[in-house]
Amino acid sequence: MIWQWIRFPLLFLVAVVMQTTVSKWIRIFDIGPDFIIIFIVLIALRRGPVVGALWGFFAGFALDVYAPVEWLGAHTISMVVLGFFVGQLEERFLTLNLGMKIGVLGLGFFVCDIVYYIAVGFDRGVVFNLLLTQTLPESLYTMICGGVAFKFLFAGNLKNKHV
């Protein structure tokens, strides 16, 4: 019972620790994976849109606090959108194989970044440049790391299980 309550906060803490430590150590050409997005996608797929959006809000706000104060709220908006829409593919109702999950992660990463850039208010040219030089390689790297996490740490499907 207690485990059920603390496992997601614990997982979030692990994701934040990995984002601020491991992600920095494994960067290649200044490109690193985003463990927070892996966490949100995982939660949303497991527990649906409500929990996904709630955790998206919390995680996004945590990121916003350390971003420039003028941009406060941009991460929150993008992560809420990510959590809600990925949550529509909840595992209790749909069967997703590993490839599909990784695809959802990559697509989610892209959508999340686009919403973020729009929320921040970057120019169209800058957004296009960032999508090519940062979002694309980072989403690929995140998909690889997310694939490992989905395969070995969170294997199994929850269809028809009510947890």
Add this chain to the structure above:
Amino acid sequence: MFRITRLLKTIASIGHGLAVFVFLLLLAVFIRQADLMIKNSIVTSALSTIFFPAQYIIASIDDYYGKSSENEKLKRENAELRVELYRAKEGLKELSRLHELVRFEDTWDYPIVTARVVGRNPGRFLTTFVINRGKHHGLKEEMPVFSMRGLVGKISKVEWKHATVQLLVDPNLKLSVMEKRTRAVGILEFVNGRNLSAMIPTNAGVKMGDTLITSGLGGIYPKGIEVGVVNVIHKSDLEVMRNMEVLPFQEFSLLEEVFVMQKEPDWIVREMLK
């Protein structure tokens, strides 16, 4: 209690979570559109309560990992520094003679506070970090922050025992710089989310590989702190100005310790900041 739980569950199930989504999205948009003062108070209260201890723990883990490699590096640096110390002593003697000759004003005569980086923003761009020194240690807003390699940024927010440093790579920070060889003055800013960019007059003849230092104009940074090196020169829309990509002397995400110069802004700048 049971009724409240049931009511919340009913609301959450409306439109497969649509009501919750709309509520959270509106709340997030409200935060995004809020006045800068409200945003500041939100961030300050969040940083001083939940996030500061959490970041301190994370920084400690990071610090522990880096200790052994740092030790080796420090030993090597120590040997090199001993050699350089001898050269520096000789250089200082020569410098003091020159000071007397040209009546050079020692503008860098400010107390220095050493600080450790205890928090970084884990978001898409690294634009600020938190240090473990604050008002208690004599820090104030707008004080310059630098490292062994060069300029890092300035203090943007000060709490009792910690402060936020606004880095050079923050798009909201603009800096007056001077090219070391030609003495041409320009403006440095972080433009497209990836590169530090400087606008310097074309006729100055700045080349790739030239070093930029702070110009001392603006009153916040003293003159002469190294900022970075000119990496790429672009043609600008304006014939009179050249747009240059600047490579900073340090990797901001790897900084662990910084120095804060206890220099307050000149009065003209203070008036401008009001």
